């Protein structure tokens with residue numbers, strides 16, 4: 001899968017995605033992550049990419065032309081217009097379900113805003129998807145793009161090793177993952193639950209399911225409600 005990230009801060013994105021599992025997947029050729037520096041496309045002789053918003057108001061706005069030309073440099077090369085995600089607090093909130101869906105794309109463009117955002121006209125022209133990573137305002141779209149690339153990449157075949165990919169993860173079937181333990185069997189007087197040492201696969205699976213339900217109910221009542229409804233129940 002190929003990610004193209006349009007940004008004013010390519011180093012931030014490259015450095016953030018170059019390590020650990022995602023870095024390894026790039027090395028192995030499962031993913032390609034290309035940053036495109038929007039500033040390289042400005043026609044302004046002082047290299048500016050932002051200007052005051054019409055109508056007044058605080059802050060500066062990224063101008064349409066450099067953003068459009070940066071995007072076009074990718075789509076001209078590819079010969080088609082892949083989905084283009086604008087990271088913005090004004091979109092629906094990113095979820096694991098969305099990560100899985102995006103992982104089916106061959107190419108995906110991310111557009112990172114900065115300052116007060118981007119001239120609306122270029123957004124209308126190139127953006128297919130508006131996505132937020134949560135109800136708070138960040139200084140730029142770079143961290144949200146990195147969050148999305150990380151979550152989507154984990155869903156791309158070959159990125160996770162068999163050991164890493166475990167069949168059970170939070171949000172599978174609207175449940176959070178059960179608690180997990182590693183060696184030693186006792187730490188600070190706390191023992192690993194006996195059932196996990198039993199080697200009895202059915203009992204372990206039942207215990208994990210129970211714990212996942214308990215945890216979801218306590219920590220994420222909203223998710224629990226969805227789970228209960230999905231089971232055909234009416235909630236409690």
Ligand code: SAM
Nearest residue numbers: 087088089113116117132133137138140141144
């Ligand atoms: N003035 C904009 C508004 O009120 O909607 C916020 C601009 S924000 C300071 C600058 C950039 O950060 C945005 O263009 C967007 O790319 C990014 N950004 C900020 N918060 C975000 C969030 N919660 N999710 C995704 N992107 C975000």
